[in-house]
Amino acid sequence: MPVLTSQGSDAAKKIVGRKRGVLTDTTALPVPLRFTSPEDAAVVSAPFNRDMKGDLLPAELFDRFFASVDRSAAQGTVLLAFTMWICLGGVSLA
Structure with a gap:
């Protein structure tokens, strides 16, 4: 399954928030979920x-x-x- 890295980058940027430098080494991991x-x-x-x-x-x-x-x-x-x-x-x- 292809990973859309831009979505992960966007999510990582959002957790950093407006206060730059508060979080370091951010990463975002996709977790596909399915329910039947x-x-x-x-x-x-x-x-x-x-x-x-x-x-x-x-x-x-x-x-x-x-x-x-x-x-x-x-x-x-x-x-x-x-x-x-x-x-x-x-x-x-x-």
């Missing part, structure tokens, strides 16, 4: 978390979204895939 059940997806993806009703979408859209998710789950066709970035950096103690 709504329950598993809900652990890391707020839109799949039924407890978030009203926080992300109006109730009508929330109900329509989960009706579609439930149909897909019943058919075994749920797939959520995305890349999470883990950013690391060092802090100078001097």
